[in-house]
Amino acid sequence: MIKICNLSKTSRHQPVLDNIQLEILNEKIIGLVGQNGVGKSTLLQAIAGRLTISTHVLYEGQPVRHNVHAAQHIFLLSQQPTFSDHFNLAQILQYGNDVFPHFNWVQANHLLQQVKLQPSYFYYELSKGQAAIFSFIYALCTRATYTLLDEPLDGVDEISRKQLYEILLKDYIQHPRTFVIASHHLQEIEHLLEELIILKQHTIYLHENIHILQQRFVKVSHHPPLQHQYPVIYMEEHPIQSFSIIDLQHKDWLETWAYETLDLHEIYYYISKGALQ
Structure with a gap:
């Protein structure tokens, strides 16, 4: 090790x-x-x-x-x-x-x-x-x-x-x-x-098993703006429909919002974009 x-x-x-x-x-x-x-x-x-x-x-x-x-x-x-x-x-x-x-x-x-x-x-x-x-x-x-x-x-x-x-x-x-x-x-x-x-x-943002990682971050489409108990790492607002990238932090999904899972490169992309917001 x-x-x-x-x-x-x-x-x-x-x-x-x-x-x-x-x-x-x-x-x-x-x-x-x-x-x-x-x-x-x-x-x-x-x-x-x-x-x-x-x-x-x-x-x-x-x-x-x-x-x-x-x-x-x-x-x-x-x-x-x-x-x-x-x-x-x-x-x-x-x-x-x-x-x-x-x-x-x-x-x-x-x-x-x-x-x-x-x-x-x-x-x-x-x-x-x-x-x-x-x-x-x-x-x-x-x-x-x-x-x-x-x-x-x-x-x-x-x-x-x-x-x-x-x-x-x-x-x-x-x-x-x-x-x-x-x-x-x-x-x-x-x-x-x-x-x-x-x-x-310049430090470790996360170090995670990829299967856990793909369950942890999800994309939620919503309108009006999402009010949510989980951290939003990235959000885009549009007139018809907005979306947020949510960090579930290993918790069960308890909301009624429709959501989709993300590929690994998409998770990294949104984390990186979130750093620029």
């Missing part, structure tokens, strides 16, 4: 992360979403032990900062270039095989053939999309206990993204471990997810 306690960071006297409290259990696929600048990448870097504030992040009870054991079991695929231009793909895979105890060399070579990338190619020769695909394959094949993916397939075409996420899901089913996927394309990955973390105002 990864446990985060009292994790905060500022930059130029402005909050980047504010008092993060979070537990990430083993063998889950978790989505991490939030608007630009809310701290998603910083949170993943902290979990991976790359920041001084990583002393507030514990893996198996020990801080991840300067922790060789944690480094062997937590891998972060960041938005920054991951590998040196001076190595070819075979050398990069060999490095992964040397570092990560469960690295799957056979799968890595099989997936490279599948996406038509030769092990002899140098990293600098790859296009942006090819580099993203190779990095995704590398991350998958580390078989790290915790694999953190920060906008992993940026620059990759839609069909390839869908195929690669299906490969991830199949591999996860065969070899369960934890993935945390930060993405602006929640609609593409929501079928993979078991939990969702929403960052808002």
Whole structure:
């Protein structure tokens, strides 16, 4: 388990992360979403032990900062270039095989053939999309206990993204471990997810099982304006019919209003819009 306690960071006297409290259990696929600048990448870097504030992040009870054991079991695929231009793909895979105890060399070579990338190619020769695909394959094949993916397939075409996420899901089913996927394309990955973390105002707005989440938030159509005991997180008023997004907070629905459930990306969309009202 990864446990985060009292994790905060500022930059130029402005909050980047504010008092993060979070537990990430083993063998889950978790989505991490939030608007630009809310701290998603910083949170993943902290979990991976790359920041001084990583002393507030514990893996198996020990801080991840300067922790060789944690480094062997937590891998972060960041938005920054991951590998040196001076190595070819075979050398990069060999490095992964040397570092990560469960690295799957056979799968890595099989997936490279599948996406038509030769092990002899140098990293600098790859296009942006090819580099993203190779990095995704590398991350998958580390078989790290915790694999953190920060906008992993940026620059990759839609069909390839869908195929690669299906490969991830199949591999996860065969070899369960934890993935945390930060993405602006929640609609593409929501079928993979078991939990969702929403960052808002630089802290955890919610961390919830997706099935509970989809029961918790509903869309209610109404006219005149809705008077309701439950919190309204977003509302739009129109002359003929208005609607509100209601947070039931795990309570039973007791009203006579007609309502509809929402997809995961719709829930996040309305939560984000509500922040701007």
